[in-house]
Amino acid sequence: MVYIKLYKVKEKLNDIKLRNKLILSFIVVVFIPVIIVGGFLTNELRKLALVDAEQEAVANMERVKQRTLEVLKVPVYISNNLLYDQRLGQIVNTDYEDLYDVVLSYRDYNIFQSYRSIYKNEIRNIKFYTENETLLNNWQIVPVDENVENSDWYRNAKNGKGLIRWDYIEDDTSNGNKYLSLVRKIDFVEYEKSGVLVIQLNTKMFNLILSQESQPTMIVDDDNNIISSNQKDFIGNKLQNIIDSQEILAGKTGTFQGMTQDVSTHILVDSIQLDSSVNHVRIISLIADKEIGRNANMFGKMGLIVVTISVCIALLLIYYISKLLSNRLIRLSSQIGQVGNGNFNTHILIDGKDEIGQLSKQLDRMVKNIKQLLNEVYESNRQKTLLERKQSEIKFKMLASQMNPHFVFNALESIRMKAHIRGEQEIARAVKLLGKLIRNSIEVGSRNVNLISEIEVVRSYLEIQKFRHGDRLNYFIEIDPQTKQFPIPPLIIQPLVENAVIHGVEKNESGGSVYVKTLLCEKGLLVEVTDNGIGISEERQQEIFKALNEQEEKEGMRIGLRNIHQRLQLSYGKDAGLNIESKKHVGTKIYFIIPTFRRS
Template sequence: MLQTFMKKTNNIRIKHKIILAFILVVVIPVLIVGVFLTNAFRQSVLNDAIGQTSNNVEKINKHASDILRIPIEISSKLMIDPRLERIVNTQYQSIYEVVSAYKEFQDFTDFVKLYKEVDNVRFYTTNPTLLNNWSFIQPTPEITDSFWYQEAMNKKTEKISWYFIEDETKNNRKLLSLVKRIYFANYRSSGVLVIDVNQDELNAIVSHELFDTMIMDGKGTIVAAKNTDWVGKQLGDLDFGKDFPDKPEGTYQTKFKGKDSKVVINDLIPTLSDSGLRIVSVFTVESIVGEANKIIYMGLYITLASLLVALVLIYFSSHMLTSRMLQLNKQINKVALGDLNATSEIDGYDEIGMLSRQFNNMVRSIRELMDEVHESNRINNQLELRQKEIKLKMMASQINPHFLFNALESIRMKAHLKGEAEISGIVRTLGKLMRKKLEIMGSLIPLKDELEMVRCYLDIQQFRFGDRLTYEIHPDPAAGDKKITPLIVQPIVENAVIHGLEFIETGGMVRVLAAVNDNHLRIDVIDNGIGISASRLLEIEQSLNDMEDKKEHRIGMRNVHQRLKLMYGDAYGLSIVTEEGKGTRIHFSIPIQG
């Protein structure tokens, strides 16, 4: 898959590759990171607002508790006050007695004067001998039928309840009120104590909040709010969900005034109470993240502008790069068509400028070599005319090896004197390879000598193919001195180079591995070439075992396979593992000799 991807990318022009790489490596990651950071920033701002609101609600809870503590303490005092018990339960004979009793008990008025948190104190009693004086009141049918009065009188305990109810002594103004039934055990009678909380004090604790904040009773009625117009309304009247009064404490997502909003709910249960209050604070998400969005949009515009400028610069830079490469390619095409007078006029000291100068040097060297080849061909033609009567077979059998080595050495020295170090080196390698082949005298040689011949061969092929071929030879240190049949590895390597890498344009690799394992020497020759199809592999395996195969290709492979079988037995020979399009591994194992 990687090779397929590389082949496809090789068909894309460099300018487009650079732009595509910029988009994949820079633009897309920047956009992804930008979106992530934007969401994280907005969420962080929102969380900070929620945290601040929760802290403020806790403070409101504490302040409200302090305000409600005063009516609670007053009710506790009155519940055990014998004077109140005596006034409420005495059967008076005259108005004078009633007035005298009222003068002796001024506590209700004193509480209102003493505590700013208290707006009014009154006691509802059914004693018919008492007079209504706005402190002691005989309940009317409207009062006795009211829900709060009935709930108070029906209670079996002396728990406090909190209601937002009308105060008939204040023009029926609705106030948050403490309502408590007081039972007088000595007289087996009872009455209802009502203490109104100062509305201004309640509003004051929420008036300075940043967000819309309110306090509501257990019935969902707003008893105090930053927006005083909301006092007395139900929470549902403010476009909240109907189930909000029943939700537990916490933070919720909702719609408020048609906008996405956050709501923080906190419960306030005063001491000795069986009902409590709820503190609700709400803010729209837009009001919190509005400024953050402005910063985000500004950062987004700057980022997009920077990316656009960078993209334009990359486009023009890549255009300049490819235009110089196309100019060099034009000169290369001239040389390919046989014009050895072509020269590149590209200047500069970057890689393309260096490549241009190397191109000119290469063309000049080719031109000089062509001249030498022409001269050499002229001389060779003269020699062929003189020696045409000599048969090729006689020449091969009678040629003096020392003459061949000396000739190669002369060629190498001549190339060396002309500054052609590469040609000189490869001629030397060729001579070394031929010498080693001729020096093989015995039936077995050390593996390291065989691998040295392989290395010489691969060096020569690497000179021919350039960057189309690289190789690696990795023998096990313990394997170098092991004896093997000579000329048994090189034919496999030669097969890998000729057939395996035949259609590889670049990046061809041949690896030779040698390892000692279980008293056997294993040799692996691996290439990353085109591989072998299943049908072709079957033909090759049949050919390896066919002594009379008349096809001339892969003769070396068949020779190696059959030599292994003859020397070590039928259990030995070549094994081929291949995958079409990915390469081939040819290996064999032989018992270690001596």
């Protein structure tokens, strides 16, 4: 019975025209699956759009967080420095009897102004509140009055054990405007007193960071004060006036769904926490649900349009293609298949002038063009490879023609040998020492060297100077045998000797002597360089001492001495720098000590 029904269905299908069969087949096999697949893909694209929107918002939040964190680190860094500022402690803990003395102390202390100048983009002002009633209020050092003493931020700081707080504080010097401020208690142990440091942050910097965000974003303190925002009407407002979410108002972080000014919104909250801080600052970004769903809905509409257009075009195509079934189509398919397998020598030739014939001619022309293009690409790559090889050969020849550093030493050696052959032993020896000195200067690295190696460099230098000056220069080197293998930084003694020769002996009409001495003492390795030259005046010594501790190089400064001084201090501590003793018309002694415990 079933077989009979299937046979009748088959007969009816056989009676239907081929074109209608193809259309029916298309509807069953293609149209329905396309609708299903298209709907599924459209829905997935919509979900992906939602996920992408949320991920983009999180990425934007992280960018704002990192840039805000960079700004917050500046006042933390300044407060850590001021925590150990002895000069500040001396000023605010001295009981002054005369207002003139207060003014003098204020005038000599400009650390606050320096920080404000250096970090003008990050901080607005620095204030220090003290209970010393003998001080004057210069808007930087402020004696505490009753209003300040009763303020919450001041009491919290006094009870904060030196930890950092971030408070939104009103500034009485700026028409009552409020600023996010770092508040920290500073204890002066030696005076058994304390004060409160307040560093106001520059709100313009926060506004600049947030202005680059497309979504409403704000920075909020732990009391829900909106410190900064890219929405001007939010600034200075309370968070509860903007967002209706108890979880966020309670200080929680994460992603929340809530109402923002009667609009359903995704709310992203993240906190910025710094070490030694008892509270934190939060970043809040608002994304309206309709904004998140906008791209998703666009994908949905586009998917529907694409599916609809695709189905309509397919219906039209199947209607016309159904009339073109023939052996020519099979032959065309076969020939195209050969091309698809990479056989570009195949000729696609189908007789006839209809669409299939024209298509075959176009395909044949395309195959020829592709074959020609491949040949052109191959030839182009071959020429490019050849050109690169030629260029490499030229570069190699250019490199080969460059002077080898050993050429200098070989040239000096040749000069020495010529002088030696001609009996000019003094010149030969001087050239040899010069070559040795140059090689040591070039080959010096960053690792320490044995003291005896450095002494050999010094000896070579002095021998060359002895060659130049003759009897006008004498030198004496006294090395403690226990110090020969002591590790020291390279080129640390030779510049001192050079300084003694140039500035001490050469400027003395009768010449002089240079003494180099090393000794292992209780503190470590003692190195002395002494000359009996013209000496240095007291005034000039003070200038040199000041120059040695300058942070930046200035014209006229003895950069060589300063370099050695700072290298010693960086390697072995502040006590390891250069010491200078000198008397006018008597001579100069420069010495330093490398602690024994830093040997490596």
